[in-house]
Amino acid sequence: MEFEFDEDQQLLQRLVRETVTKSRSLPEDQLWNTYQELGWLEAPPVELAIVLEELGYVADPTPFLASSTWFAPLAGRLPRGSGTGVFDGAGRFVLDADRADEIALLTGDGVVVVDGADLDPQRVDIFDATLHVAHVQAPDLVRDVPDLALMGLAITTVGSCRRILDLVVGHVRQRVQFGRPIGSFQAVKHKAADMYVAIERARALAYFSALTIAEDDPRRTRAASMAKAAAGECQRLCFQDGYQLFGAMGYTWENELQIHLKRAKAGDLLLGTAAEHRKALLR
Amino acid sequence: MRLTSESDAEVEEFRAEFSAFIDANVPGAAEAVPASQSTADVPPWAADWQRKLFDAGWLLPGNPPEFGGRNATLPQQLAHLEELSRRRINHSFNPQGLGIIAASILTFGTEEQKHRWAVPILRAEMTAALGMSEPEAGSDLASLRTRAVLDGEHFTVNGQKVWTSGAHDADVLLTFVRTDPDAPKHKGISVLLIPTDTEGVVRKPFGCLTDPDDLDFNEVFFTDVKVPRENLVGPLNGGWGVAHGSLGHERTLLWLHYAERLEDLIQDAPCAEEWYATLQMDFQALKLLGYRQLGEDRNEAELSVLKLFGSEAVRSAALCALEARGADGLVHPELTGPLNHMGMPSFTASWFERYARSFGGTIAGGTSEIQRNIIAERILGLPR
Numbered sequence: 001m002e003f004e005f006d007e008d009q010q011l012l013q014r015l016v017r018e019t020v021t022k023s024r025s026l027p028e029d030q031l032w033n034t035y036q037e038l039g040w041l042e043a044p045p046v047e048l049a050i051v052l053e054e055l056g057y058v059a060d061p062t063p064f065l066a067s068s069t070w071f072a073p074l075a076g077r078l079p080r081g082s083g084t085g086v087f088d089g090a091g092r093f094v095l096d097a098d099r100a101d102e103i104a105l106l107t108g109d110g111v112v113v114v115d116g117a118d119l120d121p122q123r124v125d126i127f128d129a130t131l132h133v134a135h136v137q138a139p140d141l142v143r144d145v146p147d148l149a150l151m152g153l154a155i156t157t158v159g160s161c162r163r164i165l166d167l168v169v170g171h172v173r174q175r176v177q178f179g180r181p182i183g184s185f186q187a188v189k190h191k192a193a194d195m196y197v198a199i200e201r202a203r204a205l206a207y208f209s210a211l212t213i214a215e216d217d218p219r220r221t222r223a224a225s226m227a228k229a230a231a232g233e234c235q236r237l238c239f240q241d242g243y244q245l246f247g248a249m250g251y252t253w254e255n256e257l258q259i260h261l262k263r264a265k266a267g268d269l270l271l272g273t274a275a276e277h278r279k280a281l282l283r
Numbered sequence: 284m285r286l287t288s289e290s291d292a293e294v295e296e297f298r299a300e301f302s303a304f305i306d307a308n309v310p311g312a313a314e315a316v317p318a319s320q321s322t323a324d325v326p327p328w329a330a331d332w333q334r335k336l337f338d339a340g341w342l343l344p345g346n347p348p349e350f351g352g353r354n355a356t357l358p359q360q361l362a363h364l365e366e367l368s369r370r371r372i373n374h375s376f377n378p379q380g381l382g383i384i385a386a387s388i389l390t391f392g393t394e395e396q397k398h399r400w401a402v403p404i405l406r407a408e409m410t411a412a413l414g415m416s417e418p419e420a421g422s423d424l425a426s427l428r429t430r431a432v433l434d435g436e437h438f439t440v441n442g443q444k445v446w447t448s449g450a451h452d453a454d455v456l457l458t459f460v461r462t463d464p465d466a467p468k469h470k471g472i473s474v475l476l477i478p479t480d481t482e483g484v485v486r487k488p489f490g491c492l493t494d495p496d497d498l499d500f501n502e503v504f505f506t507d508v509k510v511p512r513e514n515l516v517g518p519l520n521g522g523w524g525v526a527h528g529s530l531g532h533e534r535t536l537l538w539l540h541y542a543e544r545l546e547d548l549i550q551d552a553p554c555a556e557e558w559y560a561t562l563q564m565d566f567q568a569l570k571l572l573g574y575r576q577l578g579e580d581r582n583e584a585e586l587s588v589l590k591l592f593g594s595e596a597v598r599s600a601a602l603c604a605l606e607a608r609g610a611d612g613l614v615h616p617e618l619t620g621p622l623n624h625m626g627m628p629s630f631t632a633s634w635f636e637r638y639a640r641s642f643g644g645t646i647a648g649g650t651s652e653i654q655r656n657i658i659a660e661r662i663l664g665l666p667r
């Protein structure tokens with residue numbers, strides 16, 4: 001097994017990082033066009049994970065995740081425009097359903113692709129105002145979550161957690177109390193170190209999931225549940241300690257931290273929490 | 284990134300060859316008496332086994348043949364350890380002798396020292412213990428006070444070590460001593476090989492928490508002990524470098540030891556509770572991070588991630604395994620895994636003992652707290 005990025009993958013990671021940093025302030029549709037032009041939607045699983053991790057890091061506002069990891073694995077192709085998939089059997093809390101050009105439905109008769117508007121999706125108010133989630137009503141829905149959707153949400157959540165830790169590290173190095181940077185206090189250091197370890201663990205399992213999907217390895221379904229569970233566990237720690245270490249600053253709307261805390265938390269709550277996936281692993 | 288790699292076929296061939304060697308040579312249960320009593324007690328049958336491995340180049344395959352290996356690649360060394368762990372077989376019943384003391388001598392010693400000390404340790408003709416910690420120097424190893432004064436061709440050593448695993452059964456101690464009390468604390472330390480039969484060396488073994496008769500820990504006292512100058516390993520006052528490098532390759536593969544314990548628990552403690560899923564995830568993630576660490580140009584401090592993550596994962600899984608037994612978890616002694624004459628009995632001991640011993644991982648070799656300090660300061664760049 002080779003568990004390091006090869007040269008092309010390293011290059012891709014660098015390109016994605018540069019692109020998302022440069023285009024951070026662009027409007028959504030321009031971002032979406034950029035991603036399409038760069039061919040990111042068509043990336044195979046490991047490369048897709050590399051893209052998603054960085055999009056998670058910047059709390060990407062586009063329907064990239066839903067199009068590439070919810071629509072594509074169901075429909076077997078990319079959407080014309082943006083898309084999403086319904087595979088939870090109930091049509092509830094579907095990522096980006098309210099703005100998807102196409103929606104792939106997993107039904108008893110197989111996959112049916114419909115125009116988004118046909119389903120009259122109802123957007124739900126959620127704590128993350130930048131994340132689109134909607135309920136749809138459709139008959140005969142079946143539950144079978146694609147491995148790629150779990151992996152995609154997992155690595156995106158890992159990206160959010162990495163961002164949280166980077167913000168925390170930046171903050172505790174510069175914030176001074178009792179005459180020293182708070183980052184020199186050991187209680188603070190140890191929280192940061194534990195966040196780092198949790199991120200490394202979740203990140204490794206997410207890429208392993210991508211790898212098993214890429215090679216259609218028999219372990220792929222278990223690997224996807226492991227990835228989703230580990231991302232959820234990681235998010236739990238990073239949310240709690242990341243928020244705590246910012247003090248009251250973390251309690252404010254103004255602070256950038258809140259955006260990533262919410263993304264990370266939503267990433268756990270969608271498609272089964274860590275606890276649900278741990279249970280799935282025991283079946 | 285791929286599930287398979289080009290060297291796989293070569294590694295599998297290597298694994299098959301080693302596997303056949305084990306089948307043909309591993310001692311049977313009837314042969315394996317008496318059992319080893321400490322980490323430096325190598326009974327004759329266990330010494331024969333270790334010597335066979337050495338002579339065939341299977342003891343430490345990464346070494347050159349003269350030191351018990353066959354110049355194997357890192358993936359091959361990994362396969363070698365995986366094969367041993369899968370079968371729960373020790374290659375040596377003096378693990379610190381093999382992994383730390385001989386390894387330090389091979390890295391820092393002179394040619395003469397390699398043949399005089401390292402080879403006999405590797406061939407199980409001599410056993411060794413590690414004298415680093417002192418009553419006043421645990422995590423803060425650099426504050427050690429055991430004093431060695433060089434006078435002509437001899438050092439004279441006075442002081443005390445503690446926790447010295449297996450010292451009462453060891454022939455030689457790799458001893459960290461202070462040779463320059465005026466230098467900054469990291470710069471006045473040297474390393475001496477001190478035979479335990481030297482006059483003035485007194486060893487007092489004491490029990491560990493699970494059994495007063497299980498003697499591995501020792502206090503070691505040195506009173507005017509004369510040590511020939513040629514027993515100095517590495518440069519005079521350069522002992523801190525030896526302390527850091529002393530684990531050599533072993534340090535790169537230390538995580539595998541925790542992966543083995545996790546795998547044992549996966550097999551021995553099947554359970555339908557959620558912690559059992561966590562255990563499997565930890566095992567998988569540790570292996571992935573371990574493989575990645577074998578790549579080039581990794582930050583040394585990332586070994587701290589593996590040590591912290593691996594040892595803490597074993598400890599929490601062992602606790603869950605104990606709790607899952609409820610009142611049955613009280614039983615001690617007990618056999619909780621397949622009876623195994625080739626492994627450490629503690630790895631299949633009572634659930635309480637397995638949990639209690641898992642703290643060896645989180646305390647020895649740099650505590651979890653120290654590893655967190657390293658991660659925070661050297662990876663995340665937080666101020667000291």
Ligand SMILES: Cc1cc2nc3c(=O)[nH]c(=O)nc-3n(C[C@H](O)[C@H](O)[C@H](O)COP(=O)(O)OP(=O)(O)OC[C@H]3O[C@@H](n4cnc5c(N)ncnc54)[C@H](O)[C@@H]3O)c2cc1C
Binds near residue numbers: 414416417447448642
């Ligand atoms: C099973 C076992 C086998 C051993 N075998 C050997 C051996 O063969 N040879 C040998 O030389 N030694 C051996 N040791 C000793 C081992 O190396 C020491 O126990 C270890 O270095 C910790 O030192 P200490 O026990 O004195 O704990 P201390 O250093 O006193 O630490 C006690 C507590 O304080 C915490 N602490 C200390 N400093 C800091 C800090 N800066 N920041 C945050 N927390 C801190 C620690 O993390 C720990 O929780 C062994 C230990 C065990 C458990």
